[in-house]
Amino acid sequence: MKPSNWLAVRLYGWFELCLLKRxxxxxxxxxxxxxxxxxxxxxxxxxxxxxxxxxxxxxxMTAIDMVVLLAFTYMLLRISGRPGRLGQTLTALxxxxxxxxxxxxxxxxxxxxxxxxxxxxGGLALMWLLxxxxxxxxxxxxxxxxxxxxxxxxxxxxxxxAVLLFGLIDxxxxxxx
Numbered sequence: 636m637k638p639s640n641w642l643a644v645r646l647y648g649w650f651e652l653c654l655l656k657r658x659x660x661x662x663x664x665x666x667x668x669x670x671x672x673x674x675x676x677x678x679x680x681x682x683x684x685x686x687x688x689x690x691x692x693x694x695x696m697t698a699i700d701m702v703v704l705l706a707f708t709y710m711l712l713r714i715s716g717r718p719g720r721l722g723q724t725l726t727a728l729x730x731x732x733x734x735x736x737x738x739x740x741x742x743x744x745x746x747x748x749x750x751x752x753x754x755x756x757g758g759l760a761l762m763w764l765l766x767x768x769x770x771x772x773x774x775x776x777x778x779x780x781x782x783x784x785x786x787x788x789x790x791x792x793x794x795x796x797a798v799l800l801f802g803l804i805d806x807x808x809x810x811x812x
Contacts, residue, residue: 645671649730653773658780659720659727669722672729677701679736686743688808696804703800704728708781711792715782724781728774735770742766771797 645668651657662668680700684693708725712718746759771793778796779789 641667642671645730646734649727649734652727652731652777653734653769655773655776659723659777660780662723662726664722665726666722669726669729672726672733673701675733676729676736679733679740683736683740683743686740686747692808696808699803699807700800703803704732704796707796707799711778712781717782720781724777727777727781731773731777732770735766735773739763739766767797 645662648657648662649672652659677697681693681697684696688696705725708728709718709721712721712724742759742762746756746763749756749759771790774793774796775786775790777789778784778792779786782789782792784792
């Protein structure tokens, strides 16, 4: 398969994953896809974090996000006796996360601009909340398949991850009013 076709197939697969029409195990384990998805997630995460923070803080937040996602996923799969699913699970998490990050980027940029200009951000906040919920639902879908659980248990795992990550970021990078 040519690289351009390979990329199109992967992007389409991650898009279907975001629509809950695909599961992580639907794609074969591919180190190249894992690295590409990880790099795409890292870059997207860094760009989004940099919109509201300086580059040093954005880099630190992105590193924390990556470490938490890697460690959290590894520990879950290890505890559940499914460590062989790590590559496909991380590829799905990174790939879908990068796509959702691309959807979030214009929203984050608009919110930062509105906040800088002293404009109301209510509608943007609602859209952001919907995107966060969608992201948690996608992660719940991925975790449920990776851990062979029901959707409710996958949702609890995804919410636990989100609370852990947001809590850690908020603790380490408190907002100044």
